[in-house]
Amino acid sequence: MRNKIVVFIIVLIICFSVVLHASTKIEFIDPKGDDKGPGVYTYPTNPIYVAGSFDLTSATIEDKGDEILFTVKFGAPVSFNWGDFWDVHQIQIYLDMGEGGHTETIPGTQLMVAPENAWEKVIFIDPHTVPKINGEIDLKAANLKEDIVLPSKIKPIGKSLKSTVKKADLGIEGEVDISTWGYGILMLSATGFPGNWCVLMRRVNEYEGDHRFGGGADGAGDPNVVDLFVDDADGSEDEKQIQYDMLSDYESGMDPEDTSEDKLATIKLVYPKK
Ligand SMILES: [Ca+2]
Ligand SMILES: [Ca+2]
Ligand SMILES: [Ca+2]
Numbered sequence: 001m002r003n004k005i006v007v008f009i010i011v012l013i014i015c016f017s018v019v020l021h022a023s024t025k026i027e028f029i030d031p032k033g034d035d036k037g038p039g040v041y042t043y044p045t046n047p048i049y050v051a052g053s054f055d056l057t058s059a060t061i062e063d064k065g066d067e068i069l070f071t072v073k074f075g076a077p078v079s080f081n082w083g084d085f086w087d088v089h090q091i092q093i094y095l096d097m098g099e100g101g102h103t104e105t106i107p108g109t110q111l112m113v114a115p116e117n118a119w120e121k122v123i124f125i126d127p128h129t130v131p132k133i134n135g136e137i138d139l140k141a142a143n144l145k146e147d148i149v150l151p152s153k154i155k156p157i158g159k160s161l162k163s164t165v166k167k168a169d170l171g172i173e174g175e176v177d178i179s180t181w182g183y184g185i186l187m188l189s190a191t192g193f194p195g196n197w198c199v200l201m202r203r204v205n206e207y208e209g210d211h212r213f214g215g216g217a218d219g220a221g222d223p224n225v226v227d228l229f230v231d232d233a234d235g236s237e238d239e240k241q242i243q244y245d246m247l248s249d250y251e252s253g254m255d256p257e258d259t260s261e262d263k264l265a266t267i268k269l270v271y272p273k274k
Contacts, residue, residue, distance in 0.1 A: 029235030108198025221252025
């Protein structure tokens with residue numbers, strides 16, 4: 001009888017810890033209508049860039065045991081006209097998982113991360129094939145290659161992209177508390193014909209074009225990021241201005257191949273626990 005009670009208690013503890021473990025879920029919210037980078041970016045004019053496509057609305061990060069599920073939502077449904085897997089979105093999720101890390105971002109993003117938020121891994125969510133993505137990383141971001149992580153599975157559905165990432169691919173062994181990490185979730189646009197130094201992201205120019213965002217610079221100093229989560233990521237209206245201020249603090253020359261006059265903007269990541 002006593003043994004049965006002990007077994008019962010052990011089973012209870014296991015069930016309870018599984019429930020606790022599976023319940024680690026983080027939610028971020030972003031205000032609507034701030035899909036204009038530093039406040040002045042405009043969409044490309046081609047109708048494939050549907051209004052709201054790049055407007056982040058929310059994100060959840062769920063600990064699923066051996067995997068982490070990242071769900072990023074935005075203001076218009078994903079479309080499937082020309083991309084290998086979907087059309088226009090590229091999402092990068094920078095993770096500050098501990099001391100130290102990188103402050104530069106994937107080439108072509110044209111941002112820095114604040115040193116106190118330096119990142120260990122970035123999840124790269126892009127509609128091109130894995131060989132194409134890896135080829136671009138080898139060519140343009142070899143120094144970051146081991147810290148750029150591709151999801152094991154991506155599901156484009158409705159107004160969202162759901163990406164499954166193996167913990168092993170993040171270098172994690174054993175227990176981890178994902179609510180202690182910092183998150184930099186950026187919305188860009190993907191292109192199969194990027195600039196020489198850009199890893200598959202679409203560039204922002206001074207004036208918008210068929211497939212170019214407008215409101216930035218023709219040089220390389222302006223961030224090619226249309227929206228991101230900032231501050232507490234609770235979706236309050238003041239987060240729009242915080243984003244605009246962060247992303248507008250750049251200087252750019254006129255020549256995209258000459259970066260000597262450029263000063264990149266610096267972003268801060270979002271932390272669930274403060
Ligand atoms: Ca938004
Ligand atoms: Ca770090
Ligand atoms: Ca935002």
